[in-house]
Amino acid sequence: MEMQSQQKSTNYWSLLLIGVFKENAIFRLAISLCPAIAVTTGLKTGTLMGIAVVFVTVMVNITVSAIRAFIHPKIRIPVFMLIISGWVTVADLSMAAFARDAYKQMGLYIQLIVAFASILTRAEVFASKRSVVPSFFDGIGSGIGFMFALICISFFRELLGKGALWGVDIIHAKPLLIMLLPTGGFIATGILMGFFNWIDIRFYGGKGAGGAGGH
Amino acid sequence: MLRHRLNLKDGKIIRKIMEAGKENKLIVSVSPHIKSSESVDKIMWTVTATLLPTFVMGVYYFGPKAVIVTLLCIIGSLLSEYFVQKLAGKDISLKDGSAVLTGLLLGMNMPSTLPFYIPLLSSFVAVAITKQLFGGLGYNIFNPALMGRAFALITWPRAMTTWAEPIANFTGMDAKTTATPLGILKEQGLDKLLEVFGSKMHLYSELLLGHRAGSLGETSVIAILIGAAFLLLRGYITLRIPAAFLAAVAAGAWVFGGKQGIFTGDPLVHVLSGGLMLGAFYMATDYVTCPTTKKGQMLFGAGCGLLTILIRLKAGYPEGVMFSILIMNCFTPLIDRGFRTEVFGAKKKA
Known part of the structure; x- marks a missing residue:
């Protein structure tokens, strides 16, 4: 009995790790690149966006998994979208209530979480087929993976573009203005993606993210 | 049009094939069969050479700083080409002149009053990102030199639009800036x-x-x-x-x-x-x-x-x-x- 629970917990742990590294939405699957570029001009906005995404992913995964028996396969995507928009509204309104300044900066992008491919992917691929507890861990894994990617990208973009971190001026200069523009977002994302691919190939014998691309 | 062109040359080709056939050296290969003496190396170096008058005029008007900026661009291009090809495990192709040409063109596109890191970083963007990351010579979507300049113009807008007044002498190192x-x-x-x-x-x-x-x-x-x-x-x-x-x-x-x-x-x-x-x-x-x-x-x-x-x-x-x-x-x-x-x-x- 104890053995079994141990085995289960390692399973959950690996579910979580898969979401963060092996199936990282941005660096490995190359989906949801729009927010990865739009909100990552500062470490602060990037992190807050990541937190919001973790929340929405987990809640959507739990909800979808809980009611999966009642969703007719033919209308599952609209139902998923309704669930996602419901939870995004929750995140949007709570952020507006409790983190007013950050909310003003993020503006539209919190509401745009509705359209993130990574969340719909998890609902369709995982939560609609598995029970609540694994779905919860899968949601946490993929959400944290997303947040991790946003933090990595926004770290370099803010440091190189503004010479600052978390809004605090560090190098007293603006070395590479281009990093603040969307172009810089693409360059930073591409270089980091290459770096994580290299780690995967070099240390884990993977094949890189080349074949796994989505939209 | 095409048929006409073939008619002019196929007499020669047929004679060649017959000669090769006599010596049992008939080579069967896919087209194109007509080879010219031109090569990538030759064209690249020739284009580089034709830029010399322009370069000389640039040095004449903008002084020694023009030489420095151009040299930095060329050095940056060569280094980027070398490092990317080394990292990617490809053959090092510095000799084909394309990196030199890209560097020279990039230098031609820059004002003479730049700090040293701008030519170096721009030529890295030009050669490493715009050319090599897209697959190397022949595979790039954008003109590398122009991409390097676009990067520089967006990243350092003020430095890239500070133009020195042409002086046409070698005494004044710091010329006035003008529009x-x-x-x-x-x-x-x-x-x-x-x-x-x-x-x-x-x-x-x-x-x-x-x-x-x-x-x-x-x-x-x-x-x-x-x-x-x-x-x-x-x-x-x-x-x-x-x-x-x-x-x-x-x-x-x-x-x-x-x-x-x-x-x-x-x-x-x-x-x-x-x-x-x-x-x-x-x-x-x-x-x-x-x-x-x-x-x-x-x-x-x-x-x-x-x-x-x-x-x-x-x-x-x-x-x-x-x-x-x-x-x-x-x-x-x-x-x-x-x-x-x-x-x-x-x-x-x-």
């Missing part, structure tokens, strides 16, 4: 430009000779034309893209450039100033990033010209040659599809 003719034209209009240069004829002659502020290699129209004439005579470039480019700019300037209404603009000022000559003859004609068909090339050139004049007259930048060529680079695959040539011997689709 380019196009900058004056944009901010203060043609009248101010005439005031600065005196008469209209003087303006034209100064633009032709290159005694004006600007990037190192763009100012002297005559030097660029000498190099370009050599390339045209050797058949390395054709007139299609540059002619369409210049004609479109001239037409656009004539029709929309005037203040008194349409058809009152001054086409010559627009054609002679800015980086148009350098762009039209050396950048837009880059083999890799321009269309391959004749009609496609003309459309490409005209598109570059129209975008250039649109940016010059209406957009925020005084000069638009760089952006227009980069934008048209995006359309090259589309243009190639649109003007696909008929495959020899293939049946027409009903």
Whole structure:
């Protein structure tokens, strides 16, 4: 009995790790690149966006998994979208209530979480087929993976573009203005993606993210 | 057309094949069978050599700093090419001259008053990111040198638009800074430009000779034309893209450039100033990033010209040659599809 629970917990742990590294939405699957570029001009906005995404992913995964028996396969995507928009509204309104300044900066992008491919992917691929507890861990894994990617990208973009971190001026200069523009977002994302691919190939014998691309 | 060309040469080819057949050396291979003595290396080094007059004029007007900026660009290009190819485990191809050419062109596109890191980083973007990451020579979508310059202009807007006044002597190391003719034209209009240069004829002659502020290699129209004439005579470039480019700019300037209404603009000022000559003859004609068909090339050139004049007259930048060529680079695959040539011997689709 104890053995079994141990085995289960390692399973959950690996579910979580898969979401963060092996199936990282941005660096490995190359989906949801729009927010990865739009909100990552500062470490602060990037992190807050990541937190919001973790929340929405987990809640959507739990909800979808809980009611999966009642969703007719033919209308599952609209139902998923309704669930996602419901939870995004929750995140949007709570952020507006409790983190007013950050909310003003993020503006539209919190509401745009509705359209993130990574969340719909998890609902369709995982939560609609598995029970609540694994779905919860899968949601946490993929959400944290997303947040991790946003933090990595926004770290370099803010440091190189503004010479600052978390809004605090560090190098007293603006070395590479281009990093603040969307172009810089693409360059930073591409270089980091290459770096994580290299780690995967070099240390884990993977094949890189080349074949796994989505939209 | 194609059949005619084959008829001229197949006598020779058949004789060759028969000779080879006699010696039991019949080689069976896929086309093309007609080889020329041209090679990538030869073309690249020749184009580099034809840029020498332009480079000399740049040094003449902007002093030793022009040499430093150009050398830094070339060194940066060579280092980036070497490191990326080394990392990727490819053959090192520094000898083919393409990195040197990219560096030289990038240097020609920069003002002389830059801190050392700007040429180095821009040439890294040009060669490592724009060329090598897309697969190396022949696979890049965008013109590497222009991409390097676009990166520099966006990243260091102030440094990249601080133009030194042409001095034509080697004593004054720190020349005064001034605006380019196009900058004056944009901010203060043609009248101010005439005031600065005196008469209209003087303006034209100064633009032709290159005694004006600007990037190192763009100012002297005559030097660029000498190099370009050599390339045209050797058949390395054709007139299609540059002619369409210049004609479109001239037409656009004539029709929309005037203040008194349409058809009152001054086409010559627009054609002679800015980086148009350098762009039209050396950048837009880059083999890799321009269309391959004749009609496609003309459309490409005209598109570059129209975008250039649109940016010059209406957009925020005084000069638009760089952006227009980069934008048209995006359309090259589309243009190639649109003007696909008929495959020899293939049946027409009903």
